[in-house]
Amino acid sequence: MNILPIDITNAQNGDMDAFTRIVEESQKPLLRYIMRISHFSEAQAEEILQEIFIKAWRYINEYDASFAFSSWIYRIAHNTTISEFRKSTARGEDKKVNWEPEEVEAVASGLNLEKEINQKQTQEIVRHVLSFLQEKEKEVLILRFLEQKTYDEISDILQVPVNTVATNLSRAKKKFLETLSRHYPAFSPLFV
Amino acid sequence: MNFAERIAEKIKKEKIKPLSPWYFSAKNWIFWISFFLSLLLGSVAFSFLLIALIQNEFVPAMMILPFLWIGTLAILITSAWYFVWHTKTGYRIPSWIWIGGNVGVSMILGALLYFSTFDHWQDQMMRFSGMKNAQEVFWSRPEEGFLSGTLALENEDIILIDKMHQKWYLRFSEKVQKKHPLLLKQLSVSKRQEIFLPPHPVKIQGVIVAKDMFLVEDMKPLMRGKMREEKMQFIPVPSAKLHLLPSNTPLSPL
Numbered sequence: 001m002n003i004l005p006i007d008i009t010n011a012q013n014g015d016m017d018a019f020t021r022i023v024e025e026s027q028k029p030l031l032r033y034i035m036r037i038s039h040f041s042e043a044q045a046e047e048i049l050q051e052i053f054i055k056a057w058r059y060i061n062e063y064d065a066s067f068a069f070s071s072w073i074y075r076i077a078h079n080t081t082i083s084e085f086r087k088s089t090a091r092g093e094d095k096k097v098n099w100e101p102e103e104v105e106a107v108a109s110g111l112n113l114e115k116e117i118n119q120k121q122t123q124e125i126v127r128h129v130l131s132f133l134q135e136k137e138k139e140v141l142i143l144r145f146l147e148q149k150t151y152d153e154i155s156d157i158l159q160v161p162v163n164t165v166a167t168n169l170s171r172a173k174k175k176f177l178e179t180l181s182r183h184y185p186a187f188s189p190l191f192v
Numbered sequence: 193m194n195f196a197e198r199i200a201e202k203i204k205k206e207k208i209k210p211l212s213p214w215y216f217s218a219k220n221w222i223f224w225i226s227f228f229l230s231l232l233l234g235s236v237a238f239s240f241l242l243i244a245l246i247q248n249e250f251v252p253a254m255m256i257l258p259f260l261w262i263g264t265l266a267i268l269i270t271s272a273w274y275f276v277w278h279t280k281t282g283y284r285i286p287s288w289i290w291i292g293g294n295v296g297v298s299m300i301l302g303a304l305l306y307f308s309t310f311d312h313w314q315d316q317m318m319r320f321s322g323m324k325n326a327q328e329v330f331w332s333r334p335e336e337g338f339l340s341g342t343l344a345l346e347n348e349d350i351i352l353i354d355k356m357h358q359k360w361y362l363r364f365s366e367k368v369q370k371k372h373p374l375l376l377k378q379l380s381v382s383k384r385q386e387i388f389l390p391p392h393p394v395k396i397q398g399v400i401v402a403k404d405m406f407l408v409e410d411m412k413p414l415m416r417g418k419m420r421e422e423k424m425q426f427i428p429v430p431s432a433k434l435h436l437l438p439s440n441t442p443l444s445p446l
Contacts, residue, residue: 014210016200023196046195053199054208061213064280159283 001026001070008069012060019060023053026070029147030077036142037078038085048084052077071156074147078139078157125184132179137172144169223279230272231294231301237265238302269294327414328355331395339406340395340414352396352406361405365398368408 003025010018027049034045034052055076063072130138143149143157155162193201202208241261273290276282282290331340332355341354343362352360393414401407 012210012213016203019203020196020200023199024194027195049195050199050202054203057199057203058208058210059216060210062211062216155284161284161286163286 001029003069005065005069008060008063008065011057012063019057022056026073027053030073033074033077033142033147034081036146037139038081038088040081040085040088048081049077052080055080067156068153071149071153074143074149074153074157075159082135082139125180129176129179129183132183133172133175136168137175140165140168141172141176220280223275223282227272227275227279230268230275231297234265234268234272234294234298235301235305237261237268238298239306241265242302242306265298269298327395331414332356334360334400334406337397337399337409338395339398340393342393352394359404362396362408363401363405364408368410371410 003022007018007021011022030052031042031045031049034040034048035042038045038048040048052073056073059076063069130141133141139158140154143154149157151162151165154165158165160168238261241258244258244261269291272294273287276290277287328340331338333339334354339352339354339360341352341360344351344353346359350362352362354360394411395414396406396408397410398406398408
C-alpha cells in the first residue's frame with residue numbers, strides 16, 4: 001500500500017480524484033485482509049470493502065498524520081469486518097478458515113513451522129488448528145505474519161497497547177502449539 | 193467502471209460529505225475534558241470519603257457514607273478510564289496504568305482538598321444532608337468524652353454552654369496546650385487582659401474531671417472539617433481567665 005501524502009491531504013480537502021487514487025491503491029490489500037479475518041466470499045468481502053471506503057471518506061478528516069495512513073484505514077476495515085462477521089456468525093453461518101495455502105505458509109513460517117509446511121497434509125493441519133484459535137488470537141497472527149505489520153501498527157489498528165499485542169501474539173503461538181499437540185500428537189514433534 | 197470509480201459514483205450520488213475536522217477535534221477535546229472532570233470529581237469523592245471515615249465513624253447513621261463515596265469514586269474512575277480510552281491515543285497506555293494512576297491522583301488530590309480548602313464545602317454538605325444534627329448528637333456525650341456547645345464567660349471563667357443549656361467549666365490540659373498553641377494564644381492574651389472567644393459552636397474532646405467541669409484535650413469548630421485553629425473565628429472579650437493545667441492536676445469542683 002503506497003499512498004501519497006498529497007492524495008491524503010487533497011482527499012481531506014474534498015478532492016474525489018485523490019480519494020479514488022487512495023481506493024485504487026488500498027483496495028487489494030484490504031480485500032485480502034477482510035477475507036483473512038472472516039469467512040466471507042469475495043463478493044461479500046467487496047460489499048464490506050465498499051462500506052469501508054464510504055466510512056473512510058466520511059471520516060477522512062479524523063486521520064492524523066502522526067499515524068500511518070495504512071493503520072488508520074486498516075482500523076476501519078478491521079472494525080467494519082469484525083462487526084459484519086459477528087452478525088453473520090450470530091446467524092449461524094460457517095466459521096471455518098478459508099485461507100490460501102501460501103497464507104497458511106506465512107503464518108506457519110511466523111510460528112517457525114516452515115520446515116514441514118510445504119507438505120499438503122501439514123497445511124491442512126495448520127488450517128484446522130487455526131480454526132481453534134479465538135478471534136483476538138487469530139487477528140493478531142494475521143496482522144503480524146500475513147499483513148507484515150509491526151507491533152506499533154497492530155496496536156494502532158486494534159486500538160490496544162503494544163504490550164497487549166505482544167501478549168496476544170505470544171498466547172496465540174502457545175495455544176497453536178498446544179492445540180496441535182492435543183489434536184495431532186503424531187505431528188507435534190515436527191513443529192517443536 | 194472499476195471498483196474505485198463505483199465508490200466515487202456512489203459517494204457523489206448519495207451526496208456523502210466528509211465530516212468536518214472540527215467535529216473530530218471537538219470529540220477528542222470532549223473526551224479529554226470529561227476525563228479530567230471525572231478525575232476531579234473522583235478527588236472530591238475521595239475527600240468526602242475521608243470526611244465520612246475520619247469524622248463520622250461512630251455515628252450509626254453515617255456508617256453507610258463511606259460505602260456511598262467508595263461507589264461514587266469507583267464510578268468516576270471507570271468513567272475517566274472510558275473517556276480517556278476514547279481519545280485519539282488513549283488506548284496506547286494500558287488500562288491498569290490509567291486506572292491505577294487515576295486512583296492515585298484522586299487520592300492525592302482528594303487528601304489535599306480535605307486538608308486544605310474543604311471547610312466551607314463540608315459545612316454546606318453537612319447542613320444540606322442534615323449531618324449537623326448527627327454531629328451534635330455525636331458530640332453531646334460528655335461522659336464518653338465528647339462535648340459541644342458555645343463558649344462564653346462567667347465570672348471571668350471560660351465556660352461552655354451545651355445544647356441542653358448546661359454550663360461546663362473548662363480546664364485546658366497540657367496536651368491541648370502543646371497541640372494548639374495558637375488556639376491558646378488566641379484564648380489567652382493575658383497581658384492585654386482580654387481573651388478571644390470563637391462565636392460559633394465548638395466541639396471538645398476530653399474528660400469530666402468534676403461536676404460541671406471538663407478537661408479539654410482537644411477543641412475545634414463543630415462544623416469544621418479540620419483542626420486548624422487559625423481558621424476559627426474569635427471575638428475579643430475583656431478580662432477573662434484561662435485555666436491552663438497539666439492533665440494530671442487534681443481538680444475540685446467549682
